[in-house]
Amino acid sequence: xxxxxxxxxxxxxxxxxxxxxxxxxxxxxxxxxxxxxxxxxxxxxxxxxxxxxxxxxxxxxxxxxxxxx
Numbered sequence: 001x002x003x004x005x006x007x008x009x010x011x012x013x014x015x016x017x018x019x020x021x022x023x024x025x026x027x028x029x030x031x032x033x034x035x036x037x038x039x040x041x042x043x044x045x046x047x048x049x050x051x052x053x054x055x056x057x058x059x060x061x062x063x064x065x066x067x068x069x
Contacts, residue, residue: 005013
């Protein structure tokens with residue numbers, strides 16, 4: 001025969017389930033941050049800035065070489 005839960009047991013079970021869901025969500029957010037942290041805007045901006053600077057340097061070197069040769 002199946003045991004019926006009392007009101008207190010149901011409330012405790014609900015609290016545990018809610019707490020578990022919150023902890024799982026927190027772990028999920030932390031995991032996403034660790035995996036995709038390199039996509040943060042400050043890293044993207046820094047990478048694009050470096051790329052633009054190196055592109056300008058290379059283009060200017062090509063123009064100087066074309067002018068002198």
